[in-house]
Amino acid sequence: MNQELPPGQESDEIQGLAEVVAKSLSEGExxxxxxxxxVDSGWDPEEAASFxxxxxxxxxHAQHAGGGSEVQGxxxxxxxxxxxxxxxxxxxxxxWIY
Structure with missing residues (x-):
């Protein structure tokens, strides 16, 4: 599956942005x-919310998967x-999904 990145975004920039978003979420933002x-930085509102x-x-998922086994997943x-x-x-x- 080929996902389109927002205009002007490279995959390494997206990775860095994902880390910033994860940090903000973990801090309770x-x-x-x-x-x-x-959105204020130029993203489409739906893409930003989805991201x-x-x-x-x-x-x-990572928090809840800590005690689970790989087989259960x-x-x-x-x-x-x-x-x-x-x-x-x-x-x-x-x-159909194979």
Whole structure:
């Protein structure tokens, strides 16, 4: 999957920005205010909210995954794929995930 970066952003800049956003979130800054700062610097509002939300999601997952095992994660992933494919078959959706 090829994701478009916001105008003027290189992947290493995005990595650095992700670290800054993660640090701000860990210090308790409101996700909406972080996204607004990105919008003020030229980001599209939806892209900014999605970027911050994605980092917040990964941080939450990392916090909760500390006690879990890798096998449980793979079992959840496999179960999710089975459910999506089953729903695709039942409702005749035009996509399958292999």
């Amino acid at each position: 409101d996700p909406q205010s972080i996204a607004q700062k990105l 911050v939300g994605s980092i917040e999601h990964h941080m939450m 793979w079992m959840l992933w496999g179960g999710g794929l089975i459910v999506i494919n089953l729903l695709s078959w039942m409702f005749n959706w035009g996509f």
